[in-house]
Amino acid sequence: MDFGLSKEEQQIVAEVSAYVELEASDELRQELAANETCYGGPLSRAFIKPFASNGWLVPNWPRQYGGLESSEMVSYLIRDVLAQADIVIAFAGAHMGGPMILRDGSDAMKQKFLPGLARGEIEFCLGYTEPSAGSDLMGLRMRAEDKGDHFLVNGQKVFNTHAHVADYHWLAVRTDPTVPKHKGISILVVDLDSPGITVRPLRTMAGSRTNEVFYDDVRVPKDRLLGEMNMGFRYIMGALDYERMFLYGQYENFFAELLAYVKTATVDGKPASQDPLIRQRMAQMRMELEACRLLYYQLACMLDKHTIPSYQSSMEKLFVTEYAQRLADAALEILGQFGQLTENSSEVRLRGKAEQLYRKAVVETIYGGSSEIQRNIIAQRGLSLPRN
Amino acid sequence: MDLDLNPEQNMLREASRDFFGRRCDLHAVSKWLATDVGYSFDVWHEMAELGWQGVLVPEEFGGSGLSMLEMAVLAMEIGAAALPGPFFASSIFSTLLLAEAADERWQSALLPGMATGERVVSVACCGDTHHFQAAGVPFIERPSGDGWILDGRALFVPYAHIADNLIVAARTEEHTISLFVVNGKQNGLEVEVLETIASDRLCAVRLEGVYLSGDSMLGRPGEGWTILETAMKKAAVAKSAEMVGGGRAAMAMAVEHARNREQFGRPIGSFQAVQHHCANMLTYLESATLITWKAAWLVAEGRDCDQEMAICKGWVSDAYRKLVALAHQVMGGVGFIEETGLHLYFRHAKASELMLGGATHHREKLAQAMGL
Numbered sequence: 227m228d229f230g231l232s233k234e235e236q237q238i239v240a241e242v243s244a245y246v247e248l249e250a251s252d253e254l255r256q257e258l259a260a261n262e263t264c265y266g267g268p269l270s271r272a273f274i275k276p277f278a279s280n281g282w283l284v285p286n287w288p289r290q291y292g293g294l295e296s297s298e299m300v301s302y303l304i305r306d307v308l309a310q311a312d313i314v315i316a317f318a319g320a321h322m323g324g325p326m327i328l329r330d331g332s333d334a335m336k337q338k339f340l341p342g343l344a345r346g347e348i349e350f351c352l353g354y355t356e357p358s359a360g361s362d363l364m365g366l367r368m369r370a371e372d373k374g375d376h377f378l379v380n381g382q383k384v385f386n387t388h389a390h391v392a393d394y395h396w397l398a399v400r401t402d403p404t405v406p407k408h409k410g411i412s413i414l415v416v417d418l419d420s421p422g423i424t425v426r427p428l429r430t431m432a433g434s435r436t437n438e439v440f441y442d443d444v445r446v447p448k449d450r451l452l453g454e455m456n457m458g459f460r461y462i463m464g465a466l467d468y469e470r471m472f473l474y475g476q477y478e479n480f481f482a483e484l485l486a487y488v489k490t491a492t493v494d495g496k497p498a499s500q501d502p503l504i505r506q507r508m509a510q511m512r513m514e515l516e517a518c519r520l521l522y523y524q525l526a527c528m529l530d531k532h533t534i535p536s537y538q539s540s541m542e543k544l545f546v547t548e549y550a551q552r553l554a555d556a557a558l559e560i561l562g563q564f565g566q567l568t569e570n571s572s573e574v575r576l577r578g579k580a581e582q583l584y585r586k587a588v589v590e591t592i593y594g595g596s597s598e599i600q601r602n603i604i605a606q607r608g609l610s611l612p613r614n
Numbered sequence: 615m616d617l618d619l620n621p622e623q624n625m626l627r628e629a630s631r632d633f634f635g636r637r638c639d640l641h642a643v644s645k646w647l648a649t650d651v652g653y654s655f656d657v658w659h660e661m662a663e664l665g666w667q668g669v670l671v672p673e674e675f676g677g678s679g680l681s682m683l684e685m686a687v688l689a690m691e692i693g694a695a696a697l698p699g700p701f702f703a704s705s706i707f708s709t710l711l712l713a714e715a716a717d718e719r720w721q722s723a724l725l726p727g728m729a730t731g732e733r734v735v736s737v738a739c740c741g742d743t744h745h746f747q748a749a750g751v752p753f754i755e756r757p758s759g760d761g762w763i764l765d766g767r768a769l770f771v772p773y774a775h776i777a778d779n780l781i782v783a784a785r786t787e788e789h790t791i792s793l794f795v796v797n798g799k800q801n802g803l804e805v806e807v808l809e810t811i812a813s814d815r816l817c818a819v820r821l822e823g824v825y826l827s828g829d830s831m832l833g834r835p836g837e838g839w840t841i842l843e844t845a846m847k848k849a850a851v852a853k854s855a856e857m858v859g860g861g862r863a864a865m866a867m868a869v870e871h872a873r874n875r876e877q878f879g880r881p882i883g884s885f886q887a888v889q890h891h892c893a894n895m896l897t898y899l900e901s902a903t904l905i906t907w908k909a910a911w912l913v914a915e916g917r918d919c920d921q922e923m924a925i926c927k928g929w930v931s932d933a934y935r936k937l938v939a940l941a942h943q944v945m946g947g948v949g950f951i952e953e954t955g956l957h958l959y960f961r962h963a964k965a966s967e968l969m970l971g972g973a974t975h976h977r978e979k980l981a982q983a984m985g986l
Contacts, residue, residue, distance in 0.1 A: 227623075227683060228616045229911050299615060485984060499986045502978075509977035512984060513905075513925045520904035527617045541897050598890070605889035608896050609869050612884040 231303070238300055242282060242307045249273055250311050259582070262434045264315045265349040266391025274315075278346030283320050287328065291336065292344025302471070302526035309475025316473065318388055319343040319350035323396040323415070326465045330453040339394075339415065351392035351418065353439065354462075355385045361599050363398075364408040364459060368441065370399035377401075377414060377451070379444040385593065389425045389437040392418060402456050411458035415450045432586040470539035471525050472546045472594070474518040477553055480583060481515055483576055484508070484557050491575075493562060507556045514553075518546045537608030544600040547590035554584040617907065619687065627687050633664065634695035640955030643696050651776055652815040653699035662731025667705040670713070675725035681914035682848065686855035686906060693859030693966075696958040698814060700734045700773035702969070706852045707772075708735035710845040711781055711793070715833035720795055724779060736777040738768035738819050739842055745770065746846060746971045748839045751791050753784035753821055760828035764794065764821045772969075774798075774805045774817035782821070783838050791838035794830045796821070812965035847920070850927035850970045851909045857934040857966045858902050864959035865895045868941035871948065882944075891940045898933040898940075905929050920983040928976030931967040938963045 231239065250273065257267040264270045277283065278292075286301040287293025294300070308315055317324075324343045327335055342348040359366035368381030379399060389395065395416040402410030418425070422444035428436045453461060488508055491498040498504050521542040528535045557580035558565035569578030591597045605611045619627065637657055646654045661667060669685050671677020685706065692701060709728060712721050727733030744750025752768035764784050774780060780796045780803075796803060802824035808816045833841050869892055872883030882888050909926035912919035938960050942949045949956040967973070 227619060227907060227911050229908050231615070485986075489985065505981035505986050506974065506977045508984065508986060509924075509928070509980040512921070512980060513929045513977070516905055516908075516922070516925045517901040517929065520908060521901065523615055524617060524904060527615050531618070537896075538900075541893075541900060544893075545897060545901065598886070601890040601893035602886065604893035604896055605883075609883075609892050611869070611872060611889050611892060612881055614880070614884055 235300060235303055238285075238296075239303050239307055241280075242304050243311075245277060245280075246308060246311045246313065249276075250313055255312055258313060260434060261388075261391055262436070263317070263349070263388050263391060264313060265317065265346070265388065271346075273313075274346040278320075278344065281344070283315075283317065283346050284324065284344045287324075287340070287344060291328070291340035297526075298529035299523070299526040302523060305473060306475045306522070309473040310479050312476050312479045314473050314476050317343070317346075317349060318352045318392065318396060319348060319394070320346070322352060322465060322469055323350045325469055326413070326452065326461055329464065329468075330457075330461050332449075332453075334449060335415070335452065348394065349388065349392045350394045350396040350415070351386050351388040353383045353386050353389075353395045353397035353416075356382060357384050361596055363462070364411065366398055366400060366411065368397070368399045369403070370401050370412065370414060370446070372401065372455075373445075376448060377446045379414070379416070379441045379446055381441050383439040383441075385428070385436050386425075386439045387434075387436040389418065389439050390427065390435065394418060395423075395439070398458055398462065401458075405456070408459040410456055411462075412455050413452035413458045413461055414446050415452065416444065416446050420444050420446070430589065432582070432589065434586075466595075467534050467536055467539065468529070470535075470543060470594070471522065472543040472590075474515070474522050474546045474549070477518065477546070477550055478515055480557070480579060481511055481553060483579065484511075484553075484560070487576055488560060493560075498560065504560055507560065511553055511556050514545075514549050518542075518549050521545055537604045540595070540600040540603040541608070543594060544591075544597055544604070547587070548597060550583065550587040550590050554580065554587045558584055617904075619683075623684060623687050626684055627691065629664070630666070630688050630691035631694075633660070634691050634697065638695040638697050640696065640958055641953075643698065643958060644952070644955075647698055647813040652773075652813060653697075657697070658699055658701075658731055661701075665729075667701070667731045668729030670706065670709045671725050671729040672713075672721075675721055675729060677725065677729040682851060682910045683907075683914045685852050686910040689852050689855035690859035690862070693856035693861075693962070694863040696860060696863070696955075696962050700736065700776065702849075702853060702856065703736040703772040703777070704728055704734045707737050707845065707849040708781055710848050711737060711841065712832075714841045714845045715793065715837075717833050719829070720832050724795070727778070733778045734773065734776060735779045735781060736772050736774050737842075738771040738774065738780050738782040739846075740768060740770045742767070742769065746975065748791060748843075751783045751785045751839070752819075753782055755784035755786055755792065755794070758825060761830060762794070762826050764796075764824050764826060766821060768819045770808070770816045770968075771805075771819045772817070773815050774819050775807050775815060780819065781832060782819075783842055790836035791842075792835045793832040793838040793841060794826055795832050796824070796826065796830070800824060810965060812961035814965050846970055847923040848913050850976070851906065851913055851923055853966055853969055854902070854906045854926045854930040855910065857930050857963070858899070858906050860959050860962050860966070861895075861899050861902060861934045861937045864938050864941045864956060864963075865892075865899055867954075867956055867959075868892070868895065868944040868949070871945045875946075875948075888944055891944050895937045895940045895944075898937040902930045902933040902937075921980060924976045924980035924983055927970060928973045928980060931972040931976065934963045935967055 254269040257269045281294040285294040285296040320343045356366050370377040370379045397414045401412040422442045424440040426438045488498045564575045567574040668677030669680045673679040741750040741752035753764045753766035755762045777798045785791050804820040806818045909922045
């Protein structure tokens with residue numbers, strides 16, 4: 227057993243930290259919050275390209291596609307360093323679609339997409355959820371008809387968060403409506419500027435943007451099919467096992483700010499740091515942070531030992547996202563009246579981050595598989611309880 | 615990072631799991647709890663033959679000189695078996711105290727017997743008003759001739775009724791704290807067994823004008839609290855490992871029940887409400903396990919880890935109690951019946967939460983370690 231980092235790991239953490247220290251600005255963080263991704267905006271592009279050119283976006287990929295052939299641990303560490311600096315990167319392309327192409331895609335598809343994804347020059351948008359297919363993802367209806375030399379796609383997606391900045395749509399479609407629902411799904415990689423695609427904004431209560439995406443007779447070339455037709459269910463489930471992880475470092479960053487605030491603030495005329503309730507609350511948040519950290523790095527340890535996480539990634543996502551809500555609750559309670567002030571208000575504390583987190587954290591236990599779905603997975607896979 | 619045990623640690627885990635599986639079913643545990651002494655001498659001595667009381671005892675004093683990681687491996691299995699007895703008091707807490715005191719005279723006098731299980735040592739550090747805190751040191755000492763006179767009453771002293779020696783904490787009029795070793799048969803020492811939720815033989819220990827000779831002090835004068843506090847922090851990690859083991863066993867019992875018990879024509883484990891209880895149990899268990907391994911590793915490596923030690927006992931105290939509460943909810947009426955045995959974990963969860971302080975106590979320690 228060893229909870230420490232190797233020399234090589236410490237080295238790369240130091241290099242990435244130095245880059246972040248130098249290049250990350252508050253303006254970049256604001257752009258990131260508005261787009262919900264480190265892509266598309268001018269500051270994001272300027273930040274991510276030099277970063278990716280070091281192989282840091284996909285360090286665990288093969289060198290021929292732009293990676294460093296590093297351990298998963300290095301990949302988890304790099305993303306954690308960014309998250310600790312409040313730069314949360316979760317690329318739909320590099321971190322979700324890309325690894326699926328790496329495992330299941332044709333050589334041509336690998337050549338076309340992987341180097342660009344690794345360099346941070348192209349980005350996907352996940353196209354899974356539909357109005358009638360949320361937690362029941364396999365109930366999706368968007369239809370792709372095989373027209374010989376192309377697919378003809380019609381239907382609607384919703385909550386496709388990066389559609390307005392991404393270049394390609396990582397699209398789950400129904401290619402065979404005559405078989406049981408999970409047997410007729412395929413994955414297509416669609417140019418988002420194809421004729422017939424309409425992207426409409428949905429404004430979220432966190433101040434960010436997500437989208438509805440409408441397909442009206444969109445032609446998609448056959449070579450944009452991932453792997454085999456009707457095998458989409460297997461690809462998606464496989465990707466969730468390998469790639470489901472949720473960054474926690476942004477909360478550690480916020481916790482540190484909150485702790486610094488508590489050390490100097492006054493509440494009801496007394497130092498906040500001497501209030502037993504606040505001391506208890508802060509210590510509880512620190513304890514839970516430790517659990518977040520260990521659940522996160524456990525996933526990397528498992529992958530590096532060639533054990534595929536199954537329920538462990540669900541547990542990590544569940545714990546971290548529910549922690550975000552508890553941390554936001556704790557922060558607002560400690561801030562008292564000041565907790566309600568928003569970013570640009572006079573008298574605001576902690577630059578309004580507490581109030582922002584309080585709103586943003588609402589969706590985290592919902593997207594990417596709700597807490598209820600994660601608990602089902604933990605019970606069924608982790609404890610072999612029956613599905614029905 | 616590597617979260618796996620090494621081959622030797624795995625062997626210890628397998629051997630102890632096998633031993634307790636054979637020797638300590640829950641009906642036997644209930645019987646031992648009902649005896650006068652409250653535990654099984656036979657199991658105690660069989661464990662000693664396997665060298666387990668000596669895991670933390672240095673080789674020069676007859677032990678195997680292993681680390682907190684190996685102790686955590688063993689303690690998890692002890693917890694899973696809900697094994698009663700003075701193992702924690704003697705082979706963990708007192709052994710750690712003797713190591714921290716670095717007093718070779720007492721180490722060579724006590725540790726060899728403790729390692730073979732022939733000698734049982736316990737610790738008296740809680741008074742009436744404060745528990746596991748300097749302000750609560752139970753005895754008053756005053757110099758007398760070559761030695762000291764001790765007065766006072768300690769509470770919650772585990773297995774003092776059978777202990778061969780007690781390590782007691784006492785303060786002078788100047789409020790310095792020192793440790794002393796008292797013979798369990800000492801004249802003027804009165805032991806009363808308290809009746810507790812877990813029948814785990816916590817005792818009240820009274821010393822009335824007891825004279826201790828000049829060689830009774832453990833460690834140097836005035837260093838008692840420093841020694842005690844460090845040993846308590848480490849012992850709390852081992853206690854947490856024991857609790858993690860108990861949680862594992864309680865969860866296994868409840869999940870087995872959920873798979874087999876049918877209502878409305880199907881196993882109750884197929885209902886989401888029950889599945890979510892089970893998922894929450896597993897989440898408590900695995901978070902507690904990871905946190906405990908990390909703290910045990912840091913202690914084994916000799917690193918500063920005040921925060922992690924407090925996090926460990928704090929988190930595990932809450933997690934074990936909540937896990938068992940969920941297990942009860944899943945098992946329904948059956949879990950409420952003594953014969954099922956789940957109540958042993960319910961009792962163990964509360965007793966071990968209180969030992970060395972629960973979540974509130976450790977959150978305060980953590981707040982201090984965070985600079986609040």
